[in-house]
Amino acid sequence: MRRMDWRTVPWLALLYFLNFLDRGNVGNAKLYGFTTDLHITDTQYLIALTVFFFxxxxxxxPSNIVLKRLRPSRWLAFIMFxxxxxxxxxxxxxxxxxxxxxxxxxxxxxxxxxxxxVYYLSCWYKRSELGTRVALFFTSATIAGAFSGFLAVAINKMDGIGGKPGWAWIFIIEGLFTVVCALVTPFILQDFPDTAKFISEPERVWVIRRLQADMKFSAGGESFKWKYVKQSLTDWKTWLASIDGPLFAFSLFTPTIINELGYTSTDANLLSVPVYVWGCIVTVIVGFVGDRYGKRAGINLILFGTGxxxxxxxxxxTNPALSYFAVYLAVAAWVSSNVEGSYKRSATLAMAIGWGNINGAVSSNIYRAVDKPWYRMGHGVVLAYIAIGWLSSLAFxxxxxxxxxxxxxxxxxEVIVGVDNKHxxxxxxTYESVEHARMDKGDEWSGFRYSL
Incomplete structure (x- = not known):
């Protein structure tokens, strides 16, 4: 298990770190004259942030379906490049x-x-183990939020080198490092348990059987059928789990919000660091507690309440110090465990996260320059998202x-041929055996129990 952890989680965490860093560094660059040098208005800047999300x-x-049909190591490396x-x-x-x-x-x-x-990890770990691993890799997002402030301050000192402003070097250096990591990813990241080279054959059998016992039968291999995608699209869980707009509003605008409270650009970038450090600590604790006690609904409700x-x-x-404290509370928020079948799980995760990302298009337009320094309209919209998330978690x-x-x-x-069952x-x-019913119906199988 420790070997599995070391061969999967750290590198995935690095990839997501770069993903989050590259996505959000435009907020740091803006503080160093990015929009001014390109003669971009506030409205144009918001539109540029918005078009990312569609x-x-x-x-x-489609990306998750391709990832399953091809090799994750190659596909993830390609999109990274x-x-x-x-x-x-x-x-x-x-x-x-x-x-x-x-x-x-x-x-x-x-x-x-x-x-x-998230889908890839769900093919390696049992439901009771997944939360901690997802939390560990997801902390890289909060670390990226913290590190981006430090990095932006440091890279901006290259202002004028090569005739380029400091904000340009932020994009160039961070982008080139991502390209290097993409090139080595196929040699580091293993694929699924049934093909991984770092485990022996007896270990491979053990890994697959323990997943099958946890109702994740698909780790042993599953043929693609479009009905799995249809099952995902018609599953209510897919649509009820799509509230993550506040994440993008937070990551894109935290430096600007702090800056408008009266801090300099450098101080604003640096003051965003402890906010994300706190988020990192909370994420790890939440993942551990969720796996240890399995009460994910209660945890969700508490975290949404804190937000x-x-x-x-x-x-x-209207007090800068109080507002800065509130950002700590705001940063402090279970679908893959409740969807069975490899392809259905990958489609559901993609749909839930993808639909939630459309919310990012909304949250990219709510922190307008005319509302500074308190941005009450933006905070109000995010507050509404969090309230909907709380209600959705309760309904879930x-x-x-x-x-x-x-x-x-x-x-x-189900009716199992040859088995007498009054229910x-x-x-x-109607199925030939319990195993056939289980394989065909996934989490809709009568023997599957949802984790709460």
């Missing part, structure tokens, strides 16, 4: 049109990474709990 949302589903080159080009653009084109391409290339990683308090303070406050919990109760009562039992109903399907 290809980002649309391409997540594309976005690394795109990020580097941010440093040489001359006008608004160039920025819009690059943001569209960046959204297209970055789309597949996050849902791809509500944070943004209420941000809306009500009650619906899953009710479905588990129906399955315990036998209401979902069996033909409307739930």
């Amino acid at each position: 290809p980002y949302a649309v391409f997540e589903l 594309v976005w690394g080159v795109t990020m580097t080009m941010h440093g040489v653009i001359k006008n608004y049109a160039g920025l819009v084109g690059l943001r569209v391409l960046l959204g297209l290339a970055e789309a597949g990474l996050y849902p791809g990683i 509500l308090v944070g943004y209420i303070i941000l809306i009500a406050s 919990y009650f619906f899953l709990k009710r479905e588990n109760a129906r399955r315990d009562a036998g209401e979902r039992d 069996a109903d033909e409307k739930n399907g």
Whole structure:
């Protein structure tokens, strides 16, 4: 297990670190004259941020399907290479049109990474182990948020070198490092348990069997069928799990919000660091507690509640120190565990995350220059998102709990040939064996129980 951890989580964390760093560094560059030098208005800047999210949302589903059908190590490396080159080009653009084109391409290339990683990990770990691993790799996003402030301050000191401003070097250096990591990824990242070279054959059998015992039968191999995608698109869980707009508003505008409270550009970038450090600590704790006790609904509700308090303070406050404290509360927020079948899980993750990313298009337009320094409209919209997220989590919990109760009562039992079962109903399907029912129905199988 430790060897699995070392061969999967650290490199995935690095990839997501670069993903988040490259996506959000435009906020740091803005503080150093990026928009001024390119003669970009506030409205144009918001539009450029917005166009990123449409290809980002649309391409997540096909990307996850391609990742499963091809090799994850190669596919993730390919999309990394594309976005690394795109990020580097941010440093040489001359006008608004160039920025819009690059943001569209960046959204297209970055789309597949996050849902791809979560799906990939779900093919290695049991449901009771997944939360901690996802939390560990996701902390790289909070670390990126913290590190981007330090990095922007340091790289900006290159202002004038090669005739380029400091903000250009932020894009160029960070983009080139992503390209280098993309080139070595195929040699570092293993694919699925049934093909991984770092485990022996007995270990491979052990890994696959323990996943099968955890109802993740697909780790042993599953043929692609379009019905799995259809199952995902018609599953209510896919659509109820799509509230993550606040993440993008937070990452893109935190330096600007702090800057407008009266701090200099450098101080604003540096003051964003402890906010993300706190987020990193909370993320690890949440992942560990979720796996240890399995009460993900309660954790979700507590975290959304904390976010509500944070943004209420941000809306009500006219005190810079109090507003800065509220940002800590705001940063402090279970679908893959409740979707069975490799392809359905990959499609559901992509759809849930992708639909949520369309919310990012909204959140990119709510922090307007005319609302500075307190940005109450932006905070109010994010507050509404968090409130919807709280209600969605509550509904998710009650619906899953009710479905588990129906399955315990036998209401979902299939007809199994040769097995006498008074609860069996033909409307739930007729199968040659329990294994056939399990393979065909995934998380809709009567023996599957949702984690709460």
